[in-house]
Amino acid sequence: MPLTLVDETNEALPVWLAETGGLDALPEAARAWARVSRFTAEAGSVLIVPGQDGRPAGAVLGLGKADHRGGAAEWRGLLAGALAGKLPDGEWRFAKEPATIDRDVATLALLLGQYRFARYRSGAKGDDAQPQIRFQAPDAIDRAELAAVADAVFLARDLINTPANDMGPAELEAAARSLAQRFGAAVETIEGDELLVRNFPMIHAVGRASASAPRLIDLTWGKPSDPKVTLVGKGVIFDTGGLDIKPASGMLLMKKDMGGAANVLALAQMVMARGLAVRLRVLIPAVENAISGSAFRPGDILTSRKGKTVEIGNTDAEGRLVLADALALADEEAPEMLIDMATLTGAARVALGPDLPPFYTEDDGFAAELAAASRRVADPLWRMPLWQPYAANLSSKIADTNNVTSDAFAGSVTAALFLQGFVEKAAVWAHLDVFGWRPKPGPTGPVGGEAQGVRALYEVLKQRYPGAPI
CATH class of the missing domain: 3.40.220.10 (Leucine Aminopeptidase, subunit E, domain 1)
Incomplete structure (x- = not known):
């Protein structure tokens, strides 16, 4: 270096x-x-x-x-x-x-x-x-610890910066397997039509139009007896918007739409390098939201893994669909902590800009820990409300819910509320709506992919589940 x-x-x-x-x-x-x-x-x-x-x-x-x-x-x-x-x-x-x-x-x-x-x-x-x-x-600086954190941040940046022609679902899986091999973790992948057999219909629906098969990447590490911490990362390797296609300008940065996956892999690397006392699970629904004759359509009704039916109001709100199936799986084992990260909404950028990701949780204690950690390690985050009255705006006349609202208000909040509907058993759940990109050069990095929120989350996990020094 x-x-x-x-x-x-x-x-x-x-x-x-x-x-x-x-x-x-x-x-x-x-x-x-x-x-x-x-x-x-x-x-x-x-x-x-x-x-x-x-x-x-x-x-x-x-x-x-x-x-x-x-x-x-x-x-x-x-x-x-x-x-x-x-x-x-x-x-x-x-x-x-x-x-x-x-x-x-x-x-x-x-x-x-x-x-x-x-x-x-x-x-x-x-x-x-x-x-x-x-x-x-x-004096008294833990150089090995800081180097490990920097290395994990660089992993997230490299993954996000790699264009979709070299970072498809298969390549994202390969990155997860490489990380798992480094730390002795296990990886299972459910791919293609097997997603339907194993009851992940929304992951399959979003990714089926692509020449690259959709998949769910499932990484596990640590002692089964340790507290369960599960990380879910949105792995949309490129987002055309689907049949509700984006304009050309809206696609220019869509290689970064797997930024949530890159961020959870970076956080997982920090956790494993430190040897935190957790049973870690990382779930990444890896798909390309492409356009072909088999693409899912506006107006389709999808039945989720949880059994909830979802009317598709917009195919460009695909990230929450793949996350919902992954969150439902994660929630089934009632983890002590369930965190999802996703480049989910433009509304979050309108509200807080590219450098300050919002996070959502109903656990006030966890929110206070995360906010304090954010300040302590200078990794910006800001708590936003899960304002329940807005959940009604996701209603559908013919399904249990719609994937979008009919108005343009509170888009980040309603996306978080949609995801919350697929989590019941986790003791703590938090959602981070990250940008995953640095639009201007700064002291800590050039324009390009960025890890956001993971250093603050790692700080919280270190305090809760301390492991051996690096």
């Missing part, structure tokens, strides 16, 4: 932290160079300070304006990721123990900021195209 964390060394050059308007706190030479360079310490900016011999003598990381609100140190810690892409070759360290940023978050940000997706680029690739940076980790 182009950036590695190292032990203390006398050769490391200092990285000073500076807030906007706070350049006076820098050493004299760095302060003078900053002023000559008109460096204003904007958030995420980096200034290389030259020495007398022309080589770097240090660097300054801009933190932006001072922010004394609660949690500011954690969120500002992410700015350290900018160093991974802007420091030259060599050994570096923070000039002093960071006080204005969270050092754990900052160290993880350094690792995350080095990510590049170079699979399809000719010429210089990967590590060859980036400086080789060795960064001295702050």
Whole structure:
């Protein structure tokens, strides 16, 4: 990797932290160079300070304006990721123990900021195209733990960034099997018409129009006697919208519609790497929502695994259909915790934007844990309400429910309510409506696939079910 964390060394050059308007706190030479360079310490900016011999003598990381609100140190810690892409070759360290940023978050940000997706680029690739940076980790940092978390995030990013011609249902299954082999997990797959035999009719209906057979991927790991934690991830590898076809502009990013699956695989990797005391199950309905003579249609009535009938009001609301069958299966064994993740609605982006995924749960205790973990590890999430009166908007005149409402209101909420109707026995259920994509480059990564919410969820799981240190 182009950036590695190292032990203390006398050769490391200092990285000073500076807030906007706070350049006076820098050493004299760095302060003078900053002023000559008109460096204003904007958030995420980096200034290389030259020495007398022309080589770097240090660097300054801009933190932006001072922010004394609660949690500011954690969120500002992410700015350290900018160093991974802007420091030259060599050994570096923070000039002093960071006080204005969270050092754990900052160290993880350094690792995350080095990510590049170079699979399809000719010429210089990967590590060859980036400086080789060795960064001295702050004291008492668990480097192995942070490296494992970063590696899992990179897995999610790689899976989402891979286009659908190389990431179909079979390839997504292969990724799950590769992860399972690495940690000694078991995988079972139900594929094609066997889905009908095994009673997963909605997964089959959504995926049957594709040349790539739909499937349900079922990964299990851990002791059967440990608390059951089940993760369900939407694995729609490409979404045309079906017969309710999307416009061309609406399909451009649809390779990311398996972002929920990528995220739960990343979370599963964190759990298994840490050896948490859980019996982990990961369910991924992997399908392509394609168009052909066998595509499911608006107005069709589908009978779900749970027995509930669903009228299809829109074929472009397919993700909730495949999730419903997978959730019904997961719920049958009454897990202690059931979490689903999906790139489910545009309404969530309208409400909260691309960087702040909503989560839904009726368990106030779990919601408080997750919100606190989100702030602690700087992994943004925001609780939204399961507003039950809106469930009536999913009514159908001829079936138990419709898959969409007849109006355009509260789309993320009603999608969550639809899913809730397939969960009864789980002690805790939560739904995360993620975007799975970074639309603008930032300190911790370029434009492209993104893991969202998984670090916060992992933090909660670590607290509830601690395992052996990595």
